[in-house]
Amino acid sequence: MRRLFSHPSLAIGLIATLSFLAIGVLSLVWTPFPIEQINIPRRFLGITPEHWLGTDNLGRDMASLVMSGTWTSFLVAAIAVIIGMGVGVPLGLAAAAWGGPVEWLVLRLSDFIFAFPAIIVAILITALVGPGASNAIVAIGIFNIPVFARVARGGALSVATLDFVAAGRLAGLGNAMIAWRHLLPNIMSLLIVQGTIQMSLGILSEAGLSYIGLGTQPPATSLGLMLKDAQGLFLIHPWLTLVPGMAIVLIVIALNIAGDGLRDALDPRLRQENPNVLA
Amino acid sequence: MNTITKAIGLALALSTALAGVAMAQSTEVRIGVALEPPTLDPTAGAAEAIDIVVYQNIFEGLTRIDEAGAVQPGLAESWTISDDGLTYTFKLHDGVTFHDGSTFDAEDVKFSFDRILAEDSVNAHKEFYEPISSVTVVDPLTVEMKLDRQIGRFLFDLGRGDAVIVAPESADNNANQPIGTGPFAFLQWDKGSRVILEAYQPYWGEPVHLTKATYVFISDTATLTNALLAGDIDGTNNFGQEALGVFEGNPQFTILAGTTEGETILGTNNRKAPFDNLKVRQAMAHALDRQAIIDGATYGYGTPIGSAFAPHNAYYVDLTGTYPHDVAKAKALLAEAGYPDGFSATLKLPPLAYASLSGQIIASQFAEVGIKLELINVEFAQWLEDVYTNKDFDLTIISHVEPFDIGNYANPDYYFGYDNPEFQALIETLNGTTDEAKRKELAIQAQTILADDAVNGYLFQLPQTGVWNAKLTGMWKDSPIEGLVLRDIRWAE
Numbered sequence: 001m002r003r004l005f006s007h008p009s010l011a012i013g014l015i016a017t018l019s020f021l022a023i024g025v026l027s028l029v030w031t032p033f034p035i036e037q038i039n040i041p042r043r044f045l046g047i048t049p050e051h052w053l054g055t056d057n058l059g060r061d062m063a064s065l066v067m068s069g070t071w072t073s074f075l076v077a078a079i080a081v082i083i084g085m086g087v088g089v090p091l092g093l094a095a096a097a098w099g100g101p102v103e104w105l106v107l108r109l110s111d112f113i114f115a116f117p118a119i120i121v122a123i124l125i126t127a128l129v130g131p132g133a134s135n136a137i138v139a140i141g142i143f144n145i146p147v148f149a150r151v152a153r154g155g156a157l158s159v160a161t162l163d164f165v166a167a168g169r170l171a172g173l174g175n176a177m178i179a180w181r182h183l184l185p186n187i188m189s190l191l192i193v194q195g196t197i198q199m200s201l202g203i204l205s206e207a208g209l210s211y212i213g214l215g216t217q218p219p220a221t222s223l224g225l226m227l228k229d230a231q232g233l234f235l236i237h238p239w240l241t242l243v244p245g246m247a248i249v250l251i252v253i254a255l256n257i258a259g260d261g262l263r264d265a266l267d268p269r270l271r272q273e274n275p276n277v278l279a
Numbered sequence: 280m281n282t283i284t285k286a287i288g289l290a291l292a293l294s295t296a297l298a299g300v301a302m303a304q305s306t307e308v309r310i311g312v313a314l315e316p317p318t319l320d321p322t323a324g325a326a327e328a329i330d331i332v333v334y335q336n337i338f339e340g341l342t343r344i345d346e347a348g349a350v351q352p353g354l355a356e357s358w359t360i361s362d363d364g365l366t367y368t369f370k371l372h373d374g375v376t377f378h379d380g381s382t383f384d385a386e387d388v389k390f391s392f393d394r395i396l397a398e399d400s401v402n403a404h405k406e407f408y409e410p411i412s413s414v415t416v417v418d419p420l421t422v423e424m425k426l427d428r429q430i431g432r433f434l435f436d437l438g439r440g441d442a443v444i445v446a447p448e449s450a451d452n453n454a455n456q457p458i459g460t461g462p463f464a465f466l467q468w469d470k471g472s473r474v475i476l477e478a479y480q481p482y483w484g485e486p487v488h489l490t491k492a493t494y495v496f497i498s499d500t501a502t503l504t505n506a507l508l509a510g511d512i513d514g515t516n517n518f519g520q521e522a523l524g525v526f527e528g529n530p531q532f533t534i535l536a537g538t539t540e541g542e543t544i545l546g547t548n549n550r551k552a553p554f555d556n557l558k559v560r561q562a563m564a565h566a567l568d569r570q571a572i573i574d575g576a577t578y579g580y581g582t583p584i585g586s587a588f589a590p591h592n593a594y595y596v597d598l599t600g601t602y603p604h605d606v607a608k609a610k611a612l613l614a615e616a617g618y619p620d621g622f623s624a625t626l627k628l629p630p631l632a633y634a635s636l637s638g639q640i641i642a643s644q645f646a647e648v649g650i651k652l653e654l655i656n657v658e659f660a661q662w663l664e665d666v667y668t669n670k671d672f673d674l675t676i677i678s679h680v681e682p683f684d685i686g687n688y689a690n691p692d693y694y695f696g697y698d699n700p701e702f703q704a705l706i707e708t709l710n711g712t713t714d715e716a717k718r719k720e721l722a723i724q725a726q727t728i729l730a731d732d733a734v735n736g737y738l739f740q741l742p743q744t745g746v747w748n749a750k751l752t753g754m755w756k757d758s759p760i761e762g763l764v765l766r767d768i769r770w771a772e
Contacts, residue, residue: 038643040575057521058575058639131656213630217656218639232500236524 010261016254024071031064036219044237053243056226057233062240065221066247072133072222073251076215077202079137081195084144089191091145092152093183096160097175106153110146118143118205122214133222136215140205144198151194155187189266196259200252207248223248305770306490308751310763311503311515315471315496318454321440322395325403327680327761330440331516332474332494334762337378338443338459341369341388342434348591348682348759350434354383354444354460355422364429364713371420375483377446378464385416390447392424407436429711431718432683439682440761462487463765472496476765488753488769500632507532507746514747514754516763519632520578526746535745536580537756540589541678543581543633545641545736548672550696553622560733562612564602566648567641573739576636581739586726587685589740591757594722598730599737609648621649624673628654629662634676637738641676667694678741682760685725686710688734697734 032052039059046054053062095106116124122139129135156179159165165182173181203223209215210224218225223244230240316328321338335343343353355369375383392414395402402408412427426433436442449458457465462484463476474494478487495512497503500519506512507526518526526532545567553559573581582590585598613621628638635656642652652674657665666672672694679687689706691698702725709721730737743758753767 036639036643036646038571038575038640040571040640043575058636130661217654218635219642219654232504232519232522234501235504236522 007261007265009257010265013254013256013258013261016250017258020070020251020254021074023067024074027064027067027071031061031067033061033064035060035064035068035221037061046239054239056240057229057237062243065226066223066243069221069223069226069244070247070251072216072220073203073206073248074199076133076137076140076206076222077199080140080144080202080205081198083137083141084148084198085191085195088145088148088150089152089184092149092154093156093179094175095149095153096156096183097179103153106149110149113142113146116143119208119212119214122209126214131214131217133216133220136206136209139209140202143205144202147198148191148194151190152187155190156183159183159186189262193259193263193266196255196262200255200259203248203251203255306488307492308489308514308765308768308770309493309495309512311495311497311506311512312763313496313498313503313515313517316474319457319465319468319474320453321443322391322445323401323403323454330761331763332476333457333459333461334440334443334760335461335764335766336463336476336492337457337461337465338440338445339461340438340440340443341371342438344435344438344760346755346757346759346764348757350438353438354388358434365426367424367426367433368417369422369424371422372483373420375460376481377449377460378458378479379446379449381446381448383444383446383460384419385422386419387444387446388422389414389416390450391442391444394445394450395442402441404439404441407439408442429713431710431713435682438760463489463492466491487766489765492765492768514745514751516745516754516758517743518746520580520742520744521632523578523580523744523746531749533747533749533751535743535747535754535756537743537745537758538582538589538591539678539680539741539743539758540682540684540760541680541741542584542587542589542684543637543676543678543738543741544587545637545738546666546672546675546677546695547735548670548674548694548696549698549734550670551673553616553618554673556616557732558612558616559618561602562609562616562648563645563650563736564733565605565609565612566645566650567736567738568604568644569599569738570604571644572637572640575640576633577739577742580742580744582742584737584740586730586737587679587688587735588722588726589682591740591759592683594719594726596723596726598726601730602733606647613648613650618649621651623651623653626652626654626674626676627662627666627672628656628676629659630656631678633678633741637676641736670694670696676738680741680761685722685729688725688729695735697729697732699728699732702728 037060041059043055043057043059045051051061051063053066056062056065091106095103118140121142122136125135125139160183165178168178168182206215206222207224210222211228216222216225226244227241234241312331314328316332317326318324319329319333321329321333339353341353341355342350345351354372354375356372358367358369360367371385377383392408392411394400395405395408396411410426410428410430411424413425415423417423443459445453446458462479462482464479466475466477468474473496476492478490497506500522503515503518504522504525523534526534547554547560549555569583573579573583583599584590585601588595613619626638626642628634638654642654645652666675686706687693688697689703705721705725709718709725712718712721745754747754750771751768752771753769755764
């Protein structure tokens with residue numbers, strides 16, 4: 001706990017991120033108004049005591065939409081990170097532990113996937129099975145795989161040369177056990193930091209995919225979809241664009257600050273440069 | 280000193296050049312339109328985007344439809360109809376040439392109709408012309424058409440984009456290099472960007488005011504707004520109603536709020552349970568709040584409809600009161616039909632702004648009576664395949680934009696699957712009737728049957744809201760037929 005507060009950026013980033021997450025989770029059980037409730041006479045209200053962020057072009061409560069959209073963003077980005085970690089980390093560890101042809105194969109596979117940005121993968125998936133939030137998850141998840149594979153391999157390679165790994169090998173552990181027992185726990189901090197960064201990239205990608213119509217579909221909502229709906233109205237009702245836009249910016253900043261803070265707090269090399277720790 | 284002289288000279292040259300641009304603009308127009316046509320041959324495709332560019336501009340038919348939807352002489356300067364209504368004799372205009380210089384005569388008319396009626400014809404509306412049994416060339420300026428049964432709207436159908444006259448020498452290349460007899464000749468098509476037409480000087484009719492017209496393809500409302508404000512385009516025929524407020528009260532722009540032939544409906548699969556039950560369809564009709572849909576989807580510019588007929592039409596009868604918005608009644612009817620707790624259904628939506636907005640509003644209105652809708656957004660090609668071709672849908676939203684398309688309801692194989700022998704007989708009688716008073720009576724009967732049967736949910740007539748530079752005049756406010764006719768457009772002095 002004390003370590004947390006010795007890194008103010010970590011504290012700020014985490015608190016902001018967790019607040020947004022809490023707002024998102026809250027939308028599952030409660031929003032000020034149901035998001036699918038359309039009330040045309042009450043559209044474009046602006047800020048009122050009843051509607052904290054005003055109402056949109058269909059008279060829906062903007063605050064409720066932002067809450068629900070925040071949840072969609074977190075959900076999509078988090079599942080995409082889990083997909084990326086679940087596939088990418090074992091691949092990266094295998095590359096580091098076995099080396100040789102396995103390593104070559106993993107690296108070439110990563111290069112290959114890297115060549116496709118999330119948006120191209122999303123277009124491909126949409127062409128095959130149609131648009132939807134689940135397809136955005138898969139597209140962003142695939143994009144995350146090589147990122148985690150590379151981070152895991154890089155981290156594991158530097159750990160693999162250490163004496164305790166050699167000791168484990170002498171004790172008769174196979175490559176798989178070495179990777180699981182010795183390499184993985186030692187690269188965990190790297191993965192957590194990368195996971196935070198990928199979360200913020202995932203939220204941006206989800207907003208981008210929804211904005212071009214490949215992600216979340218109405219009547220469900222997401223921050224990108226809100227931007228898309230408000231785009232044609234920008235010159236008359238800029239507020240409708242400003243609200244989801246600001247929400248995206250704030251969430252991404254919060255995640256990035258948290259990611260930076262986590263790296264400072266967890267990276268042993270940086271920690272040694274920190275006079276507080278030395279003292 | 281020398282530098283100053285040069286600078287002044289440059290400034291003078293620049294201002295002269297700018298003045299030149301401004302003057303040149305007085306006979307040229309750049310129009311933003313939403314969709315790029317797939318081809319430029321109106322006789323080979325159903326897309327409205329084709330007619331927007333070519334109808335009455337590049338191509339002309341024997342008759343033409345005017346702004347009020349009335350039939351005017353086109354390439355035929357006059358005609359006579361035999362007493363039995365089965366033989367039409369057309370006197371053609373003399374001195375008409377195609378844009379490639381070849382002469383227009385009766386042979387071209389015969390060729391054009393033989394091409395429509397051929398076995399391998401790709402015409403989108405062969406059925407309109409199918410009663411023509413023969414086209415005979417009497418002399419180079421006289422054509423006789425024989426029908427095997429009467430068609431009440433034959434002269435109107437001849438004025439559609441599907442029946443324009445093409446030349447045998449150039450017909451095969453019309454998709455990319457259209458050659459017609461109209462006041463504008465095709466100049467250039469930069470695919471994905473624009474089509475340029477230029478005035479055809481030897482035009483046979485009244486000379487047009489413009490020398491050049493450019494159609495720029497911009498589908499996004501925000502981009503279109505910026506293009507209009509920046510002066511990159513001089514106008515657009517149909518601008519998204521949600522953003523019209525940008526131009527309201529701006530003296531540099533005119534807003535033309537008019538109507539189209541589009542009846543926007545909640546398409547209902549009448550073959551499928553529970554929609555095969557009249558009580559369920561009546562309950563859905565009572566659950567709809569038309570005014571909220573019109574305000575939400577068209578910002579109040581749509582006109583409510585109660586049947587499959589456009590309100591500006593002479594045969595129109597107002598049936599919007601048949602099943603007024605009444606939640607309690609809707610619930611009662613659902614209970615009578617055996618669905619006291621409502622039911623779940625899917626709503627497949629094409630990627631059109633009015634459809635996706637109406638869809639969300641209707642889902643909210645239906646939820647009040649217990650009908651839970653799942654919205655499925657699909658691409659247009661997918662929509663055509665699923666809904667129109669395979670009839671694999673519960674509900675959908677679409678606008679039927681062709682004039683007098685009530686006849687679709689007489690086709691039991693049409694996508695909404697309405698099979699009513701009484702209605703089919705009525706339409707057959709209507710098609711064979713030429714007496715105006717009798718036609719009107721039959722058309723009113725037909726509209727009433729559809730409204731009473733609540734075949735589809737009848738929502739609103741699709742509006743047309745053009746935004747134009749205030750100095751332009753001569754644009755059509757309404758769109759009684761698919762097209763954007765340049766004939767009368769000019770810059771005010």
